[in-house]
Amino acid sequence: MFKKKIAAKGDKTIQTLMKIVGPGAVLHHKEDLTAYECDGFTLHKGMPKAVVFPTTTEEVSKIVTFLYEENIPFIARGAGTGLSGGAIPMGGEVIISLVKMKKLLHVDFENRQAVVQPGFVNLKLTNSIADKGYYYAPDPSSQYCCTIGGNVAENAGGAHCLKYGVTTNHILGLEVVLPNGEVIQIADEGIPDVPGYDLMGLLTGSEGTMGIVTKITVRILKNPEDKKTVLAYFDNIADASFAVSDIISAGIVPAALEMMDETAIEGVEAAAFPVGHPKGLKALLLIEVDGISCGIEDQINEILDVCRKRNVREVKVAADEQERARWWANRKTGFGAMGAISPDYLVQDGVIPRSKLPEVLERINQISNAYDLRIANIFHAGDGNLHPLILFDARIPGETERALEAGSQCLKACADAGGSITGEHGVGIEKKEEMRFIFTDEEINAQTEIRDVFNPNNLLNPGKLFPSPGRCAEIKQELKKVTT
Numbered sequence: 282m283f284k285k286k287i288a289a290k291g292d293k294t295i296q297t298l299m300k301i302v303g304p305g306a307v308l309h310h311k312e313d314l315t316a317y318e319c320d321g322f323t324l325h326k327g328m329p330k331a332v333v334f335p336t337t338t339e340e341v342s343k344i345v346t347f348l349y350e351e352n353i354p355f356i357a358r359g360a361g362t363g364l365s366g367g368a369i370p371m372g373g374e375v376i377i378s379l380v381k382m383k384k385l386l387h388v389d390f391e392n393r394q395a396v397v398q399p400g401f402v403n404l405k406l407t408n409s410i411a412d413k414g415y416y417y418a419p420d421p422s423s424q425y426c427c428t429i430g431g432n433v434a435e436n437a438g439g440a441h442c443l444k445y446g447v448t449t450n451h452i453l454g455l456e457v458v459l460p461n462g463e464v465i466q467i468a469d470e471g472i473p474d475v476p477g478y479d480l481m482g483l484l485t486g487s488e489g490t491m492g493i494v495t496k497i498t499v500r501i502l503k504n505p506e507d508k509k510t511v512l513a514y515f516d517n518i519a520d521a522s523f524a525v526s527d528i529i530s531a532g533i534v535p536a537a538l539e540m541m542d543e544t545a546i547e548g549v550e551a552a553a554f555p556v557g558h559p560k561g562l563k564a565l566l567l568i569e570v571d572g573i574s575c576g577i578e579d580q581i582n583e584i585l586d587v588c589r590k591r592n593v594r595e596v597k598v599a600a601d602e603q604e605r606a607r608w609w610a611n612r613k614t615g616f617g618a619m620g621a622i623s624p625d626y627l628v629q630d631g632v633i634p635r636s637k638l639p640e641v642l643e644r645i646n647q648i649s650n651a652y653d654l655r656i657a658n659i660f661h662a663g664d665g666n667l668h669p670l671i672l673f674d675a676r677i678p679g680e681t682e683r684a685l686e687a688g689s690q691c692l693k694a695c696a697d698a699g700g701s702i703t704g705e706h707g708v709g710i711e712k713k714e715e716m717r718f719i720f721t722d723e724e725i726n727a728q729t730e731i732r733d734v735f736n737p738n739n740l741l742n743p744g745k746l747f748p749s750p751g752r753c754a755e756i757k758q759e760l761k762k763v764t765t
């Protein structure tokens with residue numbers, strides 16, 4: 282009897298979703314849903330109830346209104362490249378996939394802004410405006426497939442965010458469907474300095490827990506007049522780390538300042554885009570400066586000087602655009618390249634003050650030894666955003682658990698160094714408990730209370746971002762029980 286009731290409710294859900302978007306835009310068979318059990322964080326899986334593909338804000342609003350009234354949980358999903366499990370169902374949610382809302386709606390070169398739907402792929406924006414000499418600055422390494430909606434939700438970063446800032450610095454306006462189906466416009470069409478609370482700041486990086494973004498106005502930038510790219514090879518990882526701090530403290534802000542250690546270099550050289558880096562390196566830096574032509578040469582010379590003072594083995598400037606592109610392909614495909622040297626890998630994402638690089642990299646080395654797992658480091662060194670890649674073999678019993686624990690210890694090392702547990706990949710499902718490394722119960726409760734204003738029934742993306750209730754929340758719940 283009970284089972285029958287559930288099946289009927291399931292049918293009603295599917296039927297209503299089909300009425301809103303058409304039968305071809307709803308997946309509900311188990312074999313179709315399997316692809317949506319996880320995102321780029323593959324160590325946790327959950328089965329959704331259905332996946333629905335709206336094409337307009339109105340459809341998103343109708344879907345959300347229905348789910349809200351029926352008390353059915355739901356999740357927004359872009360390309361599913363998230364690395365912290367933000368788009369993974371806990372079980373039974375309806376996934377609202379935004380990938381069919383993929384139009385570039387408007388480009389306004391005069392005011393240097395563009396309006397996109399959330400499923401518009403990041404790199405496509407730059408490609409669409411390149412012929413006019415413009416580009417979109419935030420460049421996550423996944424930019425060839427991740428969506429701008431997903432970038433807003435995660436406040437995505439990228440190699441060139443050191444100088445230009447992360448996603449939040451490039452968002453001028455949002456249209457958002459709230460978890461009850463209402464549609465709101467925030468700083469519509471990029472009007473600067475709107476009075477009232479900074480809702481755009483609040484929504485950006487909220488990991489899909491406060492609303493579903495259905496339209497985004499972004500800042501676009503004019504291509505820099507000139508750029509130059511440097512590769513610096515080191516025989517000692519501490520020298521490379523000190524060079525990073527020295528470059529910034531010399532007053533230079535490179536467009537990008539990336540680092541790879543010995544294991545990461547082994548991986549990228551064994552994969553699809555090898556550069557032919559010399560053998561036996563302990564670290565390399567990939568540094569890019571851009572701006573008006575006349576200042577570039579001086580900055581490059583200063584960078585070369587710093588590297589020489591830090592005992593660089595070899596340092597070279599890309600001869601042409603082709604060589605530069607090869608170096609960047611080698612770096613930007615770095616995560617996937619680990620597949621060439623390990624059956625599995627777990628990407629971590631912590632932040633530290635730049636000056637602590639040598640000591641935290643040493644701590645990560647100790648964690649690698651303690652857990653008997655290789656850890657490669659490939660990261661945005663300029664902004665202290667580490668990506669320890671923990672290499673493991675899921676076929677060996679216990680190794681997955683060891684990798685997860687080693688990852689958590691790397692985040693603890695970042696937190697202990699005065700940093701944070703995420704620089705750009707978000708907390709999602711993966712790092713909920715690690716939130717306790719940097720926040721007290723009271724601080725976590727303050728944040729969940731803000732979320733609850735937008736998402737009072739916690740139907741939108743439940744079970745993400747925050748650890749299970751802290752002490753304060755538990756006390757409050759007990760008090761509530763006593764007083765009601």
Ligand SMILES: Cc1cc2nc3c(=O)[nH]c(=O)nc-3n(C[C@H](O)[C@H](O)[C@H](O)COP(=O)(O)OP(=O)(O)OC[C@H]3O[C@@H](n4cnc5c(N)ncnc54)[C@H](O)[C@@H]3O)c2cc1C
Nearest residue numbers: 359360361362363367421422428430431434438489494705
């Ligand atoms: C190889 C690789 C390299 C990467 N490199 C980087 C990098 O350099 N920098 C970086 O920051 N990240 C990087 N990532 C992580 C990932 O690509 C980013 O987090 C990206 O922003 C996710 O976009 P997506 O479209 O795939 O979103 P999804 O993975 O589909 O979703 C991510 C989160 O956003 C929410 N969401 C998605 N769309 C919306 C919407 N329209 N409204 C509200 N919430 C929404 C989801 O609910 C989920 O919580 C990398 C990932 C991979 C696989």
